[in-house]
Amino acid sequence: MFESTKVGRSVSKDDFKEQQEALRTELLSAQRDLKDSDIPVIVLISGVEAAGKGEVVNRLNEWLDTRGVQTFAFWDETDEERARPRYWRFWRSMPPRGEISILFGGWYQTPIEHRFQGHCSDAELDGELNRIVDFERMLIQDGALILKFWFHMSEDDQKARLKELSRDDKSRWKMLPDKSKFSEQYAAFEQVAERVIRHTDRGVCPWYLVEAEDRRYRDLTVGKTLLHAIRSRLAEAPSDSIRSSSGSPELPSGANAQITLLDQLDLSLSLDKDTYKAEMKRLQTEINELAWSAYNKKRSTVLVFEGVDAGGKGGAIRRITTAVDARLYRTIPVAAPTDEEKSHHYLWRFWRHVPRAGYITLYDRSWYGRVLVERVEGFADDAEWRRAYSEINRFEEQLVDSGVILLKFWIHISQDEQLRRFKDRENVPYKRYKITDEDWRNREKWPQYKDAINEMVVRTSTKHAAWTLVEGNDKPYARVKVLKTVCDTVREALKRDPEPTAGYLPCGEKRPDEGKKGSNGKSES
Structure with a gap:
């Protein structure tokens, strides 16, 4: 050569x-x-x-x-x-x-x-x-x-x-x-x-x-x-958008033929007030202890929150952040990209906030905007959002292979419950900032979003980064399910060492938690 x-x-x-x-x-x-x-x-x-x-x-x-x-x-x-x-x-x-x-x-x-x-x-x-x-x-x-x-x-x-x-x-x-x-x-x-x-x-x-x-x-x-x-x-002339099959079959007409994963959720699930308080107290205590354990073991955590407008993402996030020491986490609210972010690949702005070993990043909306709002609203062309599934899967695989504990939540509510919450936000002064004209416009495209969500879950719920679908009509139930899932997942992850996929840590590169062990058994790295 x-x-x-x-x-x-x-x-x-x-x-x-x-x-x-x-x-x-x-x-x-x-x-x-x-x-x-x-x-x-x-x-x-x-x-x-x-x-x-x-x-x-x-x-x-x-x-x-x-x-x-x-x-x-x-x-x-x-x-x-x-x-x-x-x-x-x-x-x-x-x-x-x-x-x-x-x-x-x-x-x-x-x-x-x-x-x-x-x-x-x-x-x-x-x-x-x-x-x-x-x-x-x-x-x-x-x-x-x-x-x-x-x-x-x-x-x-x-x-x-x-x-x-x-x-x-x-x-x-x-x-x-x-x-x-x-x-x-x-x-x-x-x-x-x-x-x-x-x-x-x-x-x-x-x-x-x-x-x-x-x-x-x-x-x-x-x-x-x-x-x-x-x-x-x-x-070169700007290339035309690549038109290709999405990989999903074309469904026949009829209500039963159009059922999605979201339709399988039992949105009637709920918790009584006493059970909610007891579970929340227990889980918040545990999640704080687990956050410090992860910090000491240099295991970082990424929590992704997605869901329909008014689904309860912010409420679930607050139940976590109020329990964890503020020095250990960052919450990243994701809105429309800035001019600086538009000048880079769409994943660039999310890589910037990946936490260092031992810390937590919570994404209030995330990279999945490429296959949801950008797809439905036409902000991304067909070629861009179709290839995003594999790009996202590779991104998440790299996080998990490096030792990151990754959890992804989709919090779902019914159309009727969403309408009730929209009206409630309009009537309560301190909640009015939460409701915008864009929320009402998105509601009009509920069927398109439902199809996009279904395909997103199918294509990006992988062995290393599975989705957790949360029944959100009852806020207490949804919040307890989120915290319980976080506690269970982090607890299990801390019991075992991360196991990188061959080839990610190139040729013997050490993970952050593979430092020299001291006499007390703790890492000295």
């Missing part, structure tokens, strides 16, 4: 000077045009050690307007990053539409290093590479342009470059521990790199192999490739 990067390509100083001036001008022009588009550009910089990755990035920042470029390095991890799912750090580096992010190594660096260092098998590496392919496909389907550069050179050229760098006090190479492993095991590293590149080299997201021995050739090649990719993408 790498033979083409060892043929001795080079560019003279005069040719470089002449081409650089024109290239820089064109890159700045393309960058200005990009700013007015809805295209985020992600540039991944990888390759063998001493190939000049830092020099390339410095050159790009020299040629481009740095006000529209952000650079991220992933060769070390902060405590904040270690306390969250691995992809959290990458989502934070995603550029808004019209801008560029340059990523050193990106999501490839850790899998390559772990396989090279023998911390995992080829099969485990392939599992993580499959996740990467899905991740890149999701970004591309949302409109991102991804360019992946791999810089390579011969073993002799690398040794000469390493010798040169060893004399440079400013070289990152000189600061690395265990430097000899790369130079002494060139063939082994090259073999791992070839496996990674072949596995993830796809037509929609190819790798660009660049010969790195001659710096001028290397830099011009990257600049011209970036320019061509941006220009080509800007020249």
